[in-house]
Amino acid sequence: MKPLASLLALSLTLGSGSLMSLANTANWPAWRGPLYNGVAPEANPPVEWSETKNVKWKVSIPGRGTSTPVIWNDLVFILTAIPDGAEAPAPASPAGGDAGRGGRGRSEQPTQPQKFTVLAYDRATGKIAWQHTPRTQVPHEGHHKDHGFASASPVTDGKVLIASFGSFGLYAYDLKGKLLWEKDLGDMRTRNSFGEGSSPALHGNTVVVLWDHEGEDFIVALDTRDGKELWRQKRDEPTGWSTPLIVEHNGQPQVVVNGTNKARGYDLATGKLLWEAGGQTVNAIPTPVSSGDKVVIMSGFRGAALQVIKLGGSGDLTGTDSIVWSHNKSTPYVPSPLLYGNNLYFFGGNNALLSIFDATTGKAGIEAERLNGLTGVYASPLGASERVYLVGRDGGTLVIKNADKLEVLATNKLDDGFDASPAAVGKELFLRGREHLYCLAESGK
Numbered sequence: 488m489k490p491l492a493s494l495l496a497l498s499l500t501l502g503s504g505s506l507m508s509l510a511n512t513a514n515w516p517a518w519r520g521p522l523y524n525g526v527a528p529e530a531n532p533p534v535e536w537s538e539t540k541n542v543k544w545k546v547s548i549p550g551r552g553t554s555t556p557v558i559w560n561d562l563v564f565i566l567t568a569i570p571d572g573a574e575a576p577a578p579a580s581p582a583g584g585d586a587g588r589g590g591r592g593r594s595e596q597p598t599q600p601q602k603f604t605v606l607a608y609d610r611a612t613g614k615i616a617w618q619h620t621p622r623t624q625v626p627h628e629g630h631h632k633d634h635g636f637a638s639a640s641p642v643t644d645g646k647v648l649i650a651s652f653g654s655f656g657l658y659a660y661d662l663k664g665k666l667l668w669e670k671d672l673g674d675m676r677t678r679n680s681f682g683e684g685s686s687p688a689l690h691g692n693t694v695v696v697l698w699d700h701e702g703e704d705f706i707v708a709l710d711t712r713d714g715k716e717l718w719r720q721k722r723d724e725p726t727g728w729s730t731p732l733i734v735e736h737n738g739q740p741q742v743v744v745n746g747t748n749k750a751r752g753y754d755l756a757t758g759k760l761l762w763e764a765g766g767q768t769v770n771a772i773p774t775p776v777s778s779g780d781k782v783v784i785m786s787g788f789r790g791a792a793l794q795v796i797k798l799g800g801s802g803d804l805t806g807t808d809s810i811v812w813s814h815n816k817s818t819p820y821v822p823s824p825l826l827y828g829n830n831l832y833f834f835g836g837n838n839a840l841l842s843i844f845d846a847t848t849g850k851a852g853i854e855a856e857r858l859n860g861l862t863g864v865y866a867s868p869l870g871a872s873e874r875v876y877l878v879g880r881d882g883g884t885l886v887i888k889n890a891d892k893l894e895v896l897a898t899n900k901l902d903d904g905f906d907a908s909p910a911a912v913g914k915e916l917f918l919r920g921r922e923h924l925y926c927l928a929e930s931g932k
Contacts, residue, residue, distance in 0.1 A: 512529050514558055514912060515559075515917075516643050516644065517557065517689065518554070518640035518730065519867065523732055523734075523777070524777065524826040525823070525869055525908075528871075530912055530915075534874065534896055536899050536927045537900060537901070541928060542926075543915065543927060545613070545925050546608070548922060548924050549567060550602070551568055551636075551921075552566050552568055553906045554639055554640040554641065554919070556910045556924065557648075558917065559645055561611065562616060563608040563609075565641075565919060566652065568604070568652075570600070571602045572600045595632050597627075597636075600625050603623070605619050605620075605658070607664060617663070617664035618664075621652075622655050626654070627654065628675075628677065633906060636652070639652070639684060639686040643689075646662075647662075647712075649687050653675055653685075656669055656670065657671075667714075668714035669714070676701040676702050677726045684728040685728055685731075686730040688733050688742065690740055690755060693709070693710065695707070695742050697729070699722060699725070699727030699746070703721070705719050705721055706719070706731070706744065724748050726770075727771060728770075729746070731743065731744050731774075732744075732775045732777065734798070737799070741754055741761055745771045745772070745775055746767065748765065750764050750771075752782075761801060762800050763805075764796055765803075766810075767792045768788050769786075769790070772820060773818075776826040778826055780799065781795050781846075783824060783826065786820075787819045787820045787836055793833075795846070795849070797810075797811050811849075813849075814844070814849065817840055817842055819833050819834045819837070822834045822867045822908075827875060829847055830846070830890070832870075835855045839879060840856065852890075853893050858893075859898075860898040861879035861885060864879055865880055865905075865906040865907075866906065866907060866909060871916075873889045875888070875889055876916070878908070883898065884898075885898055904920060904921045905918055907920075915928045
C-alpha cells in the first residue's frame, strides 16, 4: 500500500483532468506518459550517465523511426520502418507535395518498400521479445529528412497495444504479439510531403485517431476490442502532426485537439464538437496538456502562441473570458510542453531556449533562457522525481531541478542523436536514438 501522503500528492499531480488510474502510473503507456503531461510520477531514473556509466543495456534498432518508447511492466514497445528490397524509381511529387511552399529540398521521396514493424523488447535485457510486420509496401509519398515513416508512438492500457502507421494502417495487438484487428483509414497527402506523426489517444475501450492532411480531414473514434468505428467528425485543417489529448470535465471525457485554424474539444462518447478557439500558428504540432479544469495549447512556427483555455464553455471561445491567459513569444514548434505540478516547461521553436511559467498565473520564472549543453531540440521534456530531463538532438541531456528557476543538476552526453521523446519507468530512463535504444539505470540499483 502507498502511504497516504504519497497518494494525496499523486492525486494532486493527476488533477481533475486526468483519466489514468493509479495502477497505470507505474508504467509509460503513451507518448506523453501516464498523465499525458510528460510526468512519470513513480519513476526515479538516474541523474548522470555516459556511454560507459549507468547504461543498463543498449541495442541497435533496425530501420528508422522517431516514435517514443512505450513501456508496460516488462515490455518496451517501439515502431520502426525497415527498408526492404531493391530500390524503385521515386514516385512523382503529388499536388501539395514537396513542390509546395517552403518544402523544397527537405522532403525525401521513397524509393523502396518499407517493412512497417512493431518491436517489443524485454525490459530487463533489451532482447527482442516479439516483433510483427503487418505491412510491407513502397510509400505513396515521402517524409521530412529528419524523420521517417514511423513517427507516431503506440499506446497501451495493458490489455491492447494500438500501433498507428498512419496511411499504412492502424493495428491492435495483445501484449504477447497477437494481431487482434487492423484498420486502413486511407492515404494521407501531407503538406510538402513532410510525412505523418500524430499518435493515437486511448481511453477505456475507445481509441481516437486524428487525420489532418491536404485532403478531407477527420477525427475518428474506434472500439479497441474489434476496431469498429464509433463516430467520425469532419475537420477543416491543413496538415497537422499533433496528438489528441483526452481529458475529463464535470464527469464528461472530451478530446482536445490542437490545430492551425482552431483548437477544438469533442465529446468522447459521440464526437460532438463542444468548443473551438482560434489563435494558434501554422503547423500546430505540440500536444496540449491539462491542468485541473484548464487545457494549455501552444504552437510556434511562423509565430508564437500559448493559450490557457478554461473548459466548460461552448461554441467559439476566441477572444472570450474562457481564455484565462495567453503568451506570444518563444513557444515550441515540434516539442510538446511539460506540466510538472504548477510549472509549465516549454522550448522556443526547436531550439535550446527554455521557458518556465506558472501555469495558473502565467508569470514567467525564466523566459527563453539558452541552455548550455544542448544543440537543437525535437524531444519533449520529461519530469520525474522532482527533476526535469531535457534531451537534445546532438546526444546531450540536461537534468534540471523542478523549480521556477533554472538549476542544472547534470549535463550528460551519449554517442547517438535523439529526436524521440524520453520515457521513464521505475529507476530506468529509456532513450530512443536514431540508431540505438538505451536503457539507463544506476549501476547496482
